[in-house]
Amino acid sequence: FTLTLIHQALFGPSAWHRHYPVAKGSRQSPIDIIPDEARRDSSLGPIFLKYDRCTSLSIANNGHSVVVEFDDSDDRSVIQGGPLDNPYRLKQFHFHWGGKGCEGSEHTVAGVGYASELHLVHWNAVKYTTYEDAATAPDGLAVLGIFLEQGDDHRWLHTITDVLYMVKFKGSATNFKGFNPKCLLPSNLHYWTYLGSLTTPPLHESVIWIVLKEPIVVSEKQLGMFRILQFSGEEEDQRMRMENNFRPPQPLKERISVVVHD
Numbered sequence: 001f002t003l004t005l006i007h008q009a010l011f012g013p014s015a016w017h018r019h020y021p022v023a024k025g026s027r028q029s030p031i032d033i034i035p036d037e038a039r040r041d042s043s044l045g046p047i048f049l050k051y052d053r054c055t056s057l058s059i060a061n062n063g064h065s066v067v068v069e070f071d072d073s074d075d076r077s078v079i080q081g082g083p084l085d086n087p088y089r090l091k092q093f094h095f096h097w098g099g100k101g102c103e104g105s106e107h108t109v110a111g112v113g114y115a116s117e118l119h120l121v122h123w124n125a126v127k128y129t130t131y132e133d134a135a136t137a138p139d140g141l142a143v144l145g146i147f148l149e150q151g152d153d154h155r156w157l158h159t160i161t162d163v164l165y166m167v168k169f170k171g172s173a174t175n176f177k178g179f180n181p182k183c184l185l186p187s188n189l190h191y192w193t194y195l196g197s198l199t200t201p202p203l204h205e206s207v208i209w210i211v212l213k214e215p216i217v218v219s220e221k222q223l224g225m226f227r228i229l230q231f232s233g234e235e236e237d238q239r240m241r242m243e244n245n246f247r248p249p250q251p252l253k254e255r256i257s258v259v260v261h262d
């Protein structure tokens with residue numbers, strides 16, 4: 001327990017500003033979303049997720065989260081519409097979660113957190129040639145955030161939780177083909193949107209955030225499966241269970257409040 005506290009103090013969110021001064025920037029993520037203060041913008045239309053031809057490749061433990069990577073060599077799976085000027089290509093998705101019974105989402109809604117949060121990361125391949133270039137540009141990435149609420153078993157999440165034992169340690173990866181994240185979407189795509197950043201180092205202020213209002217429901221048992229993952233590698237003697245891998249909400253600063261689309 002004390003090891004975790006020391007680890008947090010040295011490497012956790014409060015220490016990131018030492019190596020990444022942008023951590024105190026003007027458009028950092030996540031934020032606390034206050035629905036009553038969200039603006040309406042009639043020019044803001046619905047978002048469209050064209051994932052039918054998506055190609056998942058692998059699932060990996062990168063020491064921060066569990067990440068499913070996609071083939072982003074063409075526009076086979078994109079997000080478009082809403083605040084986006086053009087289609088953004090699906091690159092990867094990953095999760096953030098808490099400890100047993102604790103909150104674990106990154107965004108909060110009127111101060112209330114969810115058990116977990118799924119991030120589908122897309123990049124602007126129309127304006128930028130590589131994901132890396134996009135990840136450092138102000139309109140380079142579009143991340144779709146989906147809250148996970150604790151309740152009944154999720155019908156499709158087991159496809160992911162069943163293989164987590166194969167990527168228990170940092171640096172491990174395995175094939176993960178034929179998975180379509182469409183099965184992880186809630187019934188409606190009403191969203192809040194605002195300009196923000198990566199929530200982990202390098203914290204680049206390159207993300208157009210689209211956070212869905214409706215959570216999906218997953219069971220405590222399924223959430224517990226994420227906690228078999230380790231922050232540490234197989235060879236490290238200090239076992240560090242992967243949990244509480246979320247950044248707390250950051251100051252809104254001079255950003256206009258988020259915009260809502262119902």
Ligand SMILES: NS(=O)(=O)c1c(F)c(F)c(-n2cc(CC3CCCCC3)nn2)c(F)c1F
Pocket residue numbers: 119121131132135136141143197198199200201202204207
């Ligand atoms: N939580 S989050 O905001 O959805 C989220 C993350 F947590 C990330 F870690 C990344 N991320 C992207 C890279 C590639 C490098 C980004 C910098 C330039 C070289 C490639 N590494 N991590 C990310 F893109 C993202 F959107």
Ligand SMILES: [Zn+2]
Pocket residue numbers: 094095096119199
């Ligand atoms: Zn994330």
